[in-house]
Amino acid sequence: MSKLTTQRQAILDVINSSNRHWDADELTRSLSDAGKPIGIATVYRGLAALEAQGLIHSIQLADKKRYERADKEHHDHMVCTQCGHIEEFSHQTIEQLQQAAAHEKNFKLTGHQLVMFGLCSGCQQE
Amino acid sequence: MSKLTTQRQAILDVINSSNRHWDADELTRSLSDAGKPIGIATVYRGLAALEAQGLIHSIQLADKKRYERADKEHHDHMVCTQCGHIEEFSHQTIEQLQQAAAHEKNFKLTGHQLVMFGLCSGCQQE
DNA sequence: GGCATAACGATAATCGTTATCACTGTGGTG
DNA sequence: CACCACAGTGATAACGATTATCGTTATGCC
Structure with missing residues (x-):
């Protein structure tokens, strides 16, 4: 260590x-x-x-x-492609479904990353 | 164009x-x-x-x-961190949940990327 | 045919990240 | 306490993927 x-x-x-x-x-x-x-x-x-x-x-x-x-519960990210703002969200069901998908493909999961791209509420105004 | x-x-x-x-x-x-x-x-x-x-x-x-x-149905990816092999998978429910999460945060979704990391079946043998 | 315009290709430049290497701080050990 | 081993530090060179530059080339239109 x-x-x-x-x-x-x-x-x-x-x-x-x-x-x-x-x-x-x-x-x-x-x-x-x-x-x-x-x-x-x-x-x-x-x-x-x-x-x-x-x-x-x-x-x-x-x-x-x-x-x-790292002292927060697991979450994924939404990134605004306009201003770079990063919003966090978590969805337990998504995690579970990922595990299931990995298992199905015989994949030993060690990590994942889900990033969603789009416009944050502020940047949709313009 | x-x-x-x-x-x-x-x-x-x-x-x-x-x-x-x-x-x-x-x-x-x-x-x-x-x-x-x-x-x-x-x-x-x-x-x-x-x-x-x-x-x-x-x-x-x-x-x-x-x-x-691009002429295949939408899917996400599992990447083997050992050999680089890329496996594809799709899960309709995950997509729907993403949409819901984006909506909840007032985010106008334009794209996303879900990548799972781990060991493919071949690389787990060693 | 000539011209505007987009694309091409060789290469320089950019940028995030990693490697190198001499030096420093720390923690044993005799 | 002096010494040594060793991980960490910091300046800087190197690296690798990508983008910018710029003179040249191909294409489509009047």
Whole structure:
């Protein structure tokens, strides 16, 4: 198990302090702005380590990976293709049906990602 | 509406000729091997145009985008994290539940992607 | 035939991410 | 306490997929 160093703790604190979905660059800047400069490579390594330990979660979007706190119940994401806003939702039945589908195909499920794309309520106005 | 040029027709033919999920590089090589050399930039542009016209579909994986024929009924994907094998499955109820979830959040749905990760039956043996 | 326009193809540029490598901090161990 | 092993750090180079650039080419229309 890797160490929870000062830097990794700082990354974790930032992520846990909000419900945002952060990318590596945003985290680097946020920490620098807070007077805790950190190397971008350290951020990437830290994020990988924290995720491996289950302390944070990630979603893989088309261009980049985004990280969020793990201390919430499982959910999936809706991404607004206009403004980038990310809405969360969870649906227990969907999870169950996924399990069933995997079982049917003889697939040993280790993870999944459901992302829905569309326009958030705000962006539908225009 | 963009044109269906010789090159784009060739890309489309390759994709429609199998149930594989192709990336841009594989398509370029396949066409070159078939005696129809094509520029990689042309492949990318062609793929974008073909997808915009609904003639092919794509899935965004962590590292790259893969394209498949569009003349099949809608389905989602299971990706083997060991060998890269892609299995398809469809579940009507899941689609309906997604619609419901989007509606609930006031989200105007334009697309979605559900990818499940795990081990295919072959890779579980080892 | 000539011209406007979209597409092509070679290649440079971009961007997120990973690898490299010299250096640093930490935690045993003798 | 000094030393060593080793994971982590940070600057930066490298990488890989994709996009932009730009001169050239093909196509369709008057």
